[in-house]
Amino acid sequence: MGAINRRQAFLLGGGFVALTVLPMAANAEPSNDAAELIKKFTGGKEATKGKITFDLPEIAENGNTVPLALTVESPMTAENYVKEVLFVADGNPNAGVATLMFTPMSGKAEASIRIRLAQTQNVIAVAKMSDGSLFTERKTVKVTIGGCGG
Amino acid sequence: MADKPRIKLPKEAKKGEIIQIKTLVSHLMESGQRKDAQGKPIPRKIINKFSCEFNSKPVFSCALEPAISANPYIQFDARIDEEGTFRFAWTDDDGSVVTAEEKIALKA
Amino acid sequence: MSIRYGSLAVLATAALTLSAIAVFGQEAERMGIPAPPGHVFKTIISGYQFRTKETRALQDDDLENPGFLAVERAADMWKTVDGSEGKSCMSCHGEAETTMKGVGAAMPKWSEKLNKPVNLEQQINICRSEHMKAQPWPFKSKELTDMTTFVRFQSRGMPVAVKTDGPMSPWFERGKEIYYTRVGQLDLACASCHEKNNGKFMRADFLSQGQTNGFPTYRLRDQRLVPLHERFEGCMFDVRGVPYKPLSDEFLALEIYVAWRGIGLPVETPSVRN
Numbered sequence: 001m002g003a004i005n006r007r008q009a010f011l012l013g014g015g016f017v018a019l020t021v022l023p024m025a026a027n028a029e030p031s032n033d034a035a036e037l038i039k040k041f042t043g044g045k046e047a048t049k050g051k052i053t054f055d056l057p058e059i060a061e062n063g064n065t066v067p068l069a070l071t072v073e074s075p076m077t078a079e080n081y082v083k084e085v086l087f088v089a090d091g092n093p094n095a096g097v098a099t100l101m102f103t104p105m106s107g108k109a110e111a112s113i114r115i116r117l118a119q120t121q122n123v124i125a126v127a128k129m130s131d132g133s134l135f136t137e138r139k140t141v142k143v144t145i146g147g148c149g150g
Numbered sequence: 151m152a153d154k155p156r157i158k159l160p161k162e163a164k165k166g167e168i169i170q171i172k173t174l175v176s177h178l179m180e181s182g183q184r185k186d187a188q189g190k191p192i193p194r195k196i197i198n199k200f201s202c203e204f205n206s207k208p209v210f211s212c213a214l215e216p217a218i219s220a221n222p223y224i225q226f227d228a229r230i231d232e233e234g235t236f237r238f239a240w241t242d243d244d245g246s247v248v249t250a251e252e253k254i255a256l257k258a
Numbered sequence: 259m260s261i262r263y264g265s266l267a268v269l270a271t272a273a274l275t276l277s278a279i280a281v282f283g284q285e286a287e288r289m290g291i292p293a294p295p296g297h298v299f300k301t302i303i304s305g306y307q308f309r310t311k312e313t314r315a316l317q318d319d320d321l322e323n324p325g326f327l328a329v330e331r332a333a334d335m336w337k338t339v340d341g342s343e344g345k346s347c348m349s350c351h352g353e354a355e356t357t358m359k360g361v362g363a364a365m366p367k368w369s370e371k372l373n374k375p376v377n378l379e380q381q382i383n384i385c386r387s388e389h390m391k392a393q394p395w396p397f398k399s400k401e402l403t404d405m406t407t408f409v410r411f412q413s414r415g416m417p418v419a420v421k422t423d424g425p426m427s428p429w430f431e432r433g434k435e436i437y438y439t440r441v442g443q444l445d446l447a448c449a450s451c452h453e454k455n456n457g458k459f460m461r462a463d464f465l466s467q468g469q470t471n472g473f474p475t476y477r478l479r480d481q482r483l484v485p486l487h488e489r490f491e492g493c494m495f496d497v498r499g500v501p502y503k504p505l506s507d508e509f510l511a512l513e514i515y516v517a518w519r520g521i522g523l524p525v526e527t528p529s530v531r532n
Contacts, residue, residue, distance in 0.1 A: 057312045061532040062478035065219045067312050076229075089217055093183050096215035100226075105209045107168035107229030113212075114219040116181070144462040144532075153331055158321040172319075176327045178481075220481035221324040 034088045034095035034124065041086045041099075041126055047134035052085070052125050056139050063117040063143040070100070072109035072127050072135070082109035084128045091121025117143045155250045157238060162255040163230040171202065172225045175240050175248065181216035199241040200224055205234035230254060288457070291522050298453060299467065304523050305475075305531055308457070308466035313478065317530035325407065325476040325528025328400075328483050332408030335401065341392025347405075350389060354412055362410035363525050364419045366514050368426055375429055377513055378406050379485065380505060397504045403483050407474045410527035417524060418471050420517040433515025436508060442499025448516075469520040470513070472529025479532060486513060 038047075055069040072082045081104045087097035102109050109127075117123070124138045153176040163169050175197065182194025194216055201211035210226040228236070233256045240248045290303035306314060317323055336347045336354050351357045366377040376384065382405050383394035395402035422430040437448045451460060452468030459465070473486040484492075487504035490512060494501035502508040 057310060059310070061310045061313050064481050065316070065478040067315070069225075092217050094216065097217040098215060099213040101208075101211045101213075103208050103210065105204060105207060105229055106227055108227040110227050111210070111212075112223070112225035114223050116217045116219055153327055156321055156326065156330070172321045174321060174324060174327065176331075221327060223322060223324070225322075 032090060032092060032095040034090040037086065037088050037095050038124065038126055041084075041128070042134050045134055047126050047136035049136055051135040052127050052137035054123075054125055054137060054139060056123060056141050059142045059144065060117060061144055063119070063145065066115050066117050066141060066143075067112065068115050068123070069112040070110060070125065074109045074129065076102070076104055076107055076109055078104045079130070081106075081130045082127055083130055085109070085111075086126045086128075087115070088124050088126075089115070089117055089121055090124065092116070092118050097123070117141055119143055119145065155238065155240065155248060157250055157252055159228075159236070159252055159254065161253075162257045164257045165231060166229065167257075168227050168229050169254070170225065170227055171236070172223070173200075173238060174221060174223045176221055177240075177242075179216065179218055179220045179222065183216065195243050197222055197240045197242055199239075201239050201241075202226070202228070203237045204228060204230075205232070206237075209236070230256070232256065294521065297521070298519060302469070302520055302523055303456075303467050304471055304520075304526060305466040305469050306472065306526060306529060308464055309530075309532060313530055313532060316476075316478075317526070323476065323528060323530060324481075325474075325483055325530065328404040328407045328474075329411050329528060331400075332404040335405060336408065341386065341390035343389065343391045345390045347385065350385070354408065358409050358412035360413050360416055360419075362406075362527065363413035363416045364421070366510060366517070367421065368424070373425075374507075375426060375510060375514060377505070377510055378409055379487075380510075382406060382409070398485065398488060403474050403485050406485060407483055407528050410474070410525060413525040414527060415524050417522045418517055418520050420514060420521065422514065422518050426514060429511045429514050430518065432508075433511035433513070436512045437515055441494060442497035444497040444499075446497040448493070448512075467519070468516065469523055470516050471520050471523040472526040472531065474527060475529045475531045477531055483528060 051073040053071045056066060060066040068087070070085060072085060074080065074082045076082065082102045084102070085100045087099070088095040089097050097115050098113055100111050115123070120140070120142045122138050122140050125136065127135045129135070156174040158172040160169050177197050178195070179197065180192055180195040182191070184192045186192050196214060196216055196218065198214055199211065200214065200222070202209045209228045212224065214222065222240075233254060236252045236254065238250045238252075242248075288303050288307040290301035290307065293299045293302045306317065315322070320326055333354070339346045339349075347354070362378055365381070366375040368374075369376045379397065379402055382402060386392040387394050395405070440447045440450070448468060451465050456465045456467045470486055473489070474483045475489075476482070477484045485504075487509045490509050491501040491504060
């Protein structure tokens, strides 16, 4: 736990008066290297929306441990499978989250991991298929910050 | 990273069956973003790679960044066409690798 | 990662509160157990019921629950000889799965020898220093928290059964007094949040009854197991008070009293909380 820091003290105190509902900052321009990472992954090619489903809580109880479950639509045969899925988070200090690499032996293009989100932001997935086609999906996660949960 | 990794998969599967594999290892996943009590940055130290092979053939792997939670949990699937051995490996920033093996048999 | 996002957090959290109500369980959905006559609550509800479905899912699966890393570490330590007597925990207690069953659910308990109650952490260290002649583990050390978790886990599913009568009675009363005493710059007592306002938000926090049946608990915030007295300490920091020391008589009294407030709840150690 450690000693309460000044920010925590400030938030805790401020919270009792901060009741105004304000628009979320989730659609603001990415503040990190998310765009660069995606460009590097896709080689600058456009990714189509679709084929990817990922489960993330609408509101993360704590940004330190946010469960993420991925499913990509694919037969996962030697001829047609998902090769790689890049995950980036556009509001973290660094955008990189993970790159998942599948093979036909994976059987399904499904995986679950737990991620850290420093604030309310978008998580973006880009999938690269064995034929080189690209698909993408994004989700906004609201992250609870402040109070006793820090 | 001295603790034994935790791994869950079935002991046997039918030929062609797709099984689910759950893994959990103990690791702080120090992000490099934190500061110590003196205000000095704590250097990054994470597991940056995980891989799973079956009978020496790649099944699933991932490159991990500091945005992965402490005590990384990784769940994925594998198609079983023959009996054999899974080999799991977690690679630390310091170069050390923790490995584990699990066998699976074919159901008659 | 907290410092850079200070101002944003205030805005985000305020906006969150309204939409969050839909995600966190409504009162009617929170399952509890009927409290015994004379208890402060009508229904005693575990902290589990106040958490999101994602957090509950982490606790529900023993492989996915990171608290089990501690259970497994301590299972090895249980058998490991330490100290000048050449003993392990197992030398005296045998298989923890049988001999420790129910022990953690009934702690803290009265010690005739010390003429005061002891909690699980204290009892583990008494065993180490007196019977094993090994160094006691410091509070918050991985070893002490792991072993406390492991022993409590042997009571998982059993009802919290702390005794509060006889010589425990003055300790219970002292704990009750601490529970209702307002402290810190925010001038809040334990009761202000966990008795009067459980099921409501205090900013981003969805307040529970403050039950202890899941401790030590894997906190998502800390990404590790947190022992009860560390959480007590944290609550007192959060209200900007000066906390009592872990394992002090004050926190021991509070532990006894709060355990009684959750009497009958199943032990959930290692639980997962935010």
